[in-house]
């Protein structure tokens with residue numbers, strides 16, 4: 001039985017004050033739940049404050065990206081040890097916005113995953129196809145190469161610390177959601193691919209989140225699919241009551 005994992009990707013949103021208010025509302029509104037893992041992923045500059053607010057709670061705090069390097073002359077970058085220092089336990093790697101806007105390749109993503117694991121951060125590896133790839137029936141092919149190139153030389157012990165988020169690019173920020181069946185189909189493909197690449201036990205333990213226009217209205221249908229183990233929520237995670245509703249839905253499944 002895999003525990004549901006609901007994560008909020010705040011992207012490049014909120015002011016310092018708003019990030020603090022949202023964190024306090026989430027902390028105070030959350031009923032202690034052993035059945036759901038919860039994480040928030042604020043902008044780098046709010047991590048210290050947000051970690052502080054969640055320090056007595058069981059909410060994970062993570063970053064949206066990280067450097068491959070540990071330290072040195074890499075202007076504008078933020079390293080794994082720095083993230084640990086401000087209370088992060090998790091980090092998003094290979095989000096589609098990093099892939100498409102900042103040209104992160106599978107090979108860069110592979111190096112970032114290794115850097116995260118070496119720093120003892122638990123990564124969420126994001127994968128997913130674009131609309132034109134789905135239209136050309138290439139979803140499996142695209143996701144397969146994101147997994148095989150992204151996870152190159154990563155061991156099954158390391159995969160035990162990993163979460164995968166399936167985020168079809170066409171469903172991100174568009175209000176268009178994959179149907180529960182469409183999502184479950186790709187999640188099944190991901191789990192089978194991981195079984196082939198690693199072993200059955202590793203594939204069964206792996207949590208696969210769905211992301212792409214998840215909200216309080218569609219969460220129940222998506223989360224009740226057999227292969228969907230949680231959600232990576234963008235826009236809807238900026239509203240405390242919506243995010244809390246999604247967490248409650250996950251807890252009820």
Ligand code: 13P
Nearest residue numbers: 009172173212213234235
């Ligand atoms: P939306 O929920 O806003 O579509 O964003 C999804 C996402 O990119 C989460 O990482």
